[in-house]
Amino acid sequence: MRKYLFISICLAFCLPVKAQLTPKYNLVFDSLAKRWDEGIPLGNGWLGALIWQKESYVRISLDRVDLWDDRPMPEINKLKFKWVAEQVQKGQYDTVQKLGDEPYEKYPAPSKIPGAALEFDVSKFGKVIHNELDIQSALSTIQFQNGVVFKNYIHATEQVGYFSFENCPDAIIPIIKIPAYHSDKKVTTGNSVEGQGLERLGYATGTIEKGKNFVRYHQPTWNGNYYEVLVQWTKSGNKILGEWTITQGRKAAMSVINPALKEPTGWNKHIAWWKDYWSRSAVAVPDTILEKQYYLEMYKFGCVARSNTPPISLQAIWTADNGNLPPWKGDLHHDLNTELSYWPGYTGNHLDLTASYTNWLWKVKPENERWTKQCFGTTGLNVPGVTTISGKPMGGWIQYSVSPTTGAWLAQHFYWQWKYGMDEKFLQQRCLPYIKAVETYLAQIRIADPTSKLYKLPLSSSPEYNDNRISAWFPQFTNYDLALVKNLYREYIKLLVRTGGNNLKKIKSEEQLYPAFNINETGLSIAPGQNLDQSHRHHAQLMAIYPLGLLDINKEAEKNTIDKSLRWLQEKGTREWCGYSFSWAACLYAQAKQGDSAAKMLTLFAKHFVSANSFHLNGDQSGGLYSNFTYRPFTLEGNFAFAQGIHEMLIQSNKGYIEIFPAIPTDWKNISFKTLRAEGAFLVSAVKENGITIRVTISAGATGIMRLKLPFKTFYIAGNKKTYSLNENVLEIKMTKGETVIINNGFE
DSSP states (O other): OEEEEEEOOSOGGGSOOOOOOOGGGSEEESSOOSSGGGSEEEEOSSEEEEEEEETTEEEEEEEETTOEEOOOOTTGGGOOHHHHHHHHHHTOTHHHHHHHTHHHHHOOOSEEOOOEEEEEEOGGGOOEEEEEEETTTTEEEEEETTSOEEEEEEOSSSSOEEEEEESOOSOOOOEEEOOSTTOOSOOOOOOTTTOOBGGGGOOOOOEEEEOSSEEEEEEEOGGGOEEEEEEEEEEETTEEEEEEEEEESSOOOOOOOOTTSSSTTOHHHHHHHHHHHHHTOEEEOSOHHHHHHHHHHHHHHHHHOOTTSOOOOSSTTOOOOSSBOOGGGGOEETTTHHHHHHHHHHHTTOHHHHHHHHHHHHHTHHHHHHHHHHHHSOSSOOOOSEEOTTSOBOOOSHHHHTOTTHHHHHHHHHHHHHHTTOOHHHIIIIIHHHHHHHHHHHHHHOEEOTTTOOEEOSSEEOTTTTTTSGGGEESSOOHHHHHHHHHHHHHHHHHHHHHTOTTHHHHHHHHTTSOOOOEETTEEOSBTTBOOOSOOSOOGGGTTTTTSOOSOTTSHHHHHHHHHHHHHHHHHOSTTOOHHHHHHHHHHHHHTTOHHHHHHHHHHHHHHSBOTTOOBOSSOTTSSSSOSOOOOOOOSHHHHHHHHHHHHHHEEOTTSSEEESTTOOTTOOOEEEEEEEETTTEEEEEEEETTEEEEEEEEESSSEEEEEEOSSSSEEOOSEEEEEEEETTEEEEEEOTTOEEEEEESOO
16 A cells, blocks of 8 residues: 655764764773784784784784785696596595695695784883773774883774884884794694694795884795885884884885874874774664674774775784794685675675675686686686685685585675665676676586486585585585575576566576475485584585575475574584684574574674684684684684674565564663665664664665565654555655655654
8 A cells, every 4th residue: 555654854873873882892901912813903904913912022913915925726727627526426536635635735825924023122111001902993002000102003094004102211113023934943734724834935035124213124925026014113202103014016115204293194084984984883782792792893894804905814914923824824715704704794884895805806707717617617607615815726625615606605795795785887897797607607517417307516515514525525406505506596687687688588497497405304404315414613504594595584484494404503513613603603593583592692602712802713712612623713704794693683684675673682672773784775773772663764875665674563754755655564665865764663
């Protein structure tokens, strides 16, 4: 039926919204960390720093996102998917492992590499009495017993880091500490988790040039490449001002600091960027542990992504400072790590930062197409599951390093980048061509099952299930691979309908020739004939629930599948989970509208799988209370999936309409969020008080139909008259870009 709704044309921030950033989320300590992976993190997407203590020195571990040894992995281009399938059929898998997997452990590179470290002798200052990271301004402040104050930040928009000593009458000379590229320790093969020794890279000795107020470090790397670290400082009275930078493949240079200037370090421009970043969205939930962890995750997201940077790798700009290569070589893992890292950026209203992923994927698309032709013998596009910064294959466990569906998962991020922003130019020039290229490849790699006549892959897998054994390959579609293929076709069809694509009929008919998901008494299985028979860290078989949303909790049959799948997941327990497993599980439970279980998963993550500085350490840091993994390799995907878990509890929009507070724990009565982004480019704010939703505010970032599942029975709006329709409690309003609607609970 048609009715009238009153629209108030105003900005969302005109409303009183409780969600906001406060100092209570800061990292605050009374000492310095004694490990690099517990240090104070700073970053701007390009440069990164970790501030900690080593012996009597304050140490700043310096990093740059594109510091890479990008030499080709030996013989990796000999790996052919058809040959892998033939070897699996013969039962001769050792030959496959030797070519595709063993080199990853055998050779130290390609790999992310560390930059250097700055050290300052602070032994005369007395003990540290206050150590704080202000996440609102990204400023680190350390106060010493004798009154000296040491401050650090990395400029938000310039490739330079700054430091200062206040109340310091004596000169403080920065010391550059070179990474252990030439340590005396015995060369061993090491392993990718602990990190191989840096000396195995075989670099020539770097040089250090010292001047009156500067130090320059020049480090040759592989094949004539090099990087430089430059530190400069000046003293004015009792204050020392310093700056540093790292450059890749070019001479490092910075303007000399002039302390007479009002803003010698460009602080105003820096603080303006972070002010804008934090203004994009905010949340308030009645759980202090989860709320603080959320804001620390979003702070880190602001540290590691910019639209023009390479994507978020395993550790991004915080490479290990322990004399070794970073865990898993700090590479780009596309079986979940890069994907999970961008999850919170879309709903968190940071499309400028999520663009770094699609921009990079587009940049390396020619290399990925070359690899697709070489490895799979097809045209079109797939992507190696493990890559270097230039998109080249690195090998590793074959099931995900040459997974036939990695390109389909990465294509999802093109779809999200468009769907959350509704940029038609991006749709036509990037999103649609990328998805089309992946479908072109899939149409050539698939084969017809001789029994069912439906499509299947020559080999299928579910990441890391059965590790790297031959049994990790399945002759029929796994639910992981199938979900990705089905999702690609679903989204391709949507885009063709929107753009009037001339091959719509063909793609629709192709989509119908893929089988249904394998579902039994356990819910979604791993594959036909293989249930999830033990606890496992990777929830790949549940991709159709989240993140792809192919199953709908509002449809009875699909709800039954979702509920059975999650009960079975719970029955198998968490003993073989890593930290990211809990974050992902929270998103799964939120999709199932099980708010209490979602909050429990996030609480376990925050309490047991992170270090004091909030870094995700993969293993259970409480000695194995919830997982048999008790190691501590730092990676970021668990952190960012945690933030998305909070988002999924507060707002969902992947079912064709916006749903407010869809998965709230029973004891959460007072909640709010501000300008979270929904599909369709709608910015949404909402307030719940005493368990009752009282207001929803929606602003249109693009002209389109806004659909909202009403969170209350009666509603009113004061303002300009506007037509609307109401169908099965879903409110539909045609909105123009820039328009805002404020929907209140009750009668006017």
